Amino acid sequence: MSAEITTPGPGANVKVLRLRRGWLQDQLAARAGMSKSMLGKIERGDRPLTQSMGAALANAFGITLDELLGQAPVRTGDEDRLKELRSVMRRFDLPTGEPVRGDRIERGLAELFRLRGDADLSAVTRALPGLLRRVQDRAHGTGLPEDWAKVADVYSAVYWLAARHRWMTLAELAVTRQGQAAERANALTRAVAARDEAGTFLNGGDFAGGLALVDQAVVLAESTMRGRPRHLALGLLHLRGMTLAGRLRDDRTAERHIMAARKAAEAVGTDVNVQGVHFGPENTVTHVVATRVDLKRNAEALEDAERYLRNGYSLPATRIGPLHMNIARAKLALKDRDGAVDSLMAAWSVVPQMAKVHPTSQELSRVLVSLHRRSNPRINTLAKRAGIRL
Structure with missing residues (x-):
């Protein structure tokens, strides 16, 4: 029997919002372009709410993605x-x-x-x-x-x-x-600013708008910048571009940004801190893993992630924590629930404060607690950390 979730996560918010509007599941499913069965699994905690599905549901409700996911207190x-x-x-x-x-x-x-x-x-x-x-x-x-x-x-x-x-x-x-x-x-600072502005489109669920902004910034950087700053600017922009394309489930555009980011990373050589943001071969790998999971290419994502972790890494916790979250997403999609728990617990160990507020961590916690038996001690620990009452 599934655990009772008393602290709503992003997926649980869907049911709350639906009931507030007095809609039946089939009404919301039709508006969002998904099956009633899929919607039911999301609401019950049998299936995690992805950012792509969240954007479709937010659009059906007439709100932004960040409103659907809910603010952290x-x-x-x-x-x-x-x-x-x-x-x-x-x-x-x-x-x-x-x-x-x-x-x-x-x-x-x-x-x-x-x-x-x-x-x-x-x-x-x-x-x-x-x-x-x-x-x-x-x-x-x-x-x-x-x-x-x-x-x-x-x-x-x-x-x-x-x-x-x-x-x-x-x-x-x-x-x-x-x-x-x-x-x-300077031009590099303007490119970083464009990357962050595109991030607000990502957070709001306007993935196409964010991609258009990235493309504009890429054209500007290509036409006005030279040398190492140009590679750094383009690399950071293409990382954002692949994420946005992945959320859109646009394989072709995602691959274009992946190839361009890898090219820029090769030119840079090693990962560097660019005004507080990392770029280089390693951070490109972490973004590729996340994008592969968004595109439902989970086995490829796991292969890339495990090779990266096995070979050693230099990125800070703020990048390694989300990598473990994305590994957990891939494992859960491949029905490896125990492995997903292991990876999510790793994320909690690396970035406990981020894991507490990150929608991916919140949603994975909700689903894994719901799917596992209460007697599982690791699930009990996960539920306690996530604030989920069993």
């Missing part, structure tokens, strides 16, 4: 920090004090990038308001492109934090400010 003690962060963001064009020394800014950015790499969401939240104020004050004081690039870097971290929690109002303001700072910086 603000952690206790973070309300004031987020309020302060929004205040600093609103005062983007209003410097508040004397420019801070450059070495202090560099140390602050290095620490922010480290915390982001560790997926320490709480520490990133604490660091952002003060650092953002300092980098904005310095950029206004010097007017230098390299200082405005640092402003854009911090806004990229704001977007990352907001997107992890599906706080999309904050995320969209962040990418707007990031774009404004990038226009005063």
Whole structure:
């Protein structure tokens, strides 16, 4: 008998939203273009809600994907920090004090990038308001492109934090400010800003719109950039492009972006931190794995992922945690439930804070708890971590 899920995950939200509208399952299934049987499995927790199916259901409800998935709650003690962060963001064009020394800014950015790499969401939240104020004050004081690039870097971290929690109002303001700072910086910073802006389309379920934005940015980078910055810009954009194409289940477009990303990664040589975002051969592999799973090419995804992990890796936790989540997705699709539990537990070990709020982790937890027997001690541990009452 399935466990009773008392904490709704993304898939459980579907039933909540359907009942609020007074719709029967067959009505929603018809609107979303899926079978009633599939919808029933999603609502019961017998089948995980994928981002592609979530986008179709969100469209049927007349809402965005992030609204369907639901926002993660603000952690206790973070309300004031987020309020302060929004205040600093609103005062983007209003410097508040004397420019801070450059070495202090560099140390602050290095620490922010480290915390982001560790997926320490709480520490990133604490660091952002003060650092953002300092980098904005310095950029206004010097007017230098390299200082405005640092402003854009911090806004990229704001977007990352907001997107992890599906706080999309904050995320969209962040990418707007990031774009404004990038226009005063350089071409590579503008490419990173375009990548993050396309991320808001991804979060909202407008995968086609996000792809169009990526294509525009790719054309601009190809026509205006040269050398290593060009390879980095194109690589980051093509990573976003393959993700969007995978969500659309567009194999041909996904393969085009995969090939282009691999070409750029080969030119770069080894993975590097580009303004807080990693690009190179390793991060390309993690994105390819996720895209293969979205395209239901699960065996290929597992082969790539297991080879990558077996050969050793250098990427930070913020990339390895989601990789384990995608491995769990592939294993569950191939009916290896125990293996899926192992991989999801690995994700929880690597990025516990991210796993708590990530929709993929939430949904996999809901389904795996529902499908397994209550006596399974690993499932009991997973349920406790995910906040699911058995």
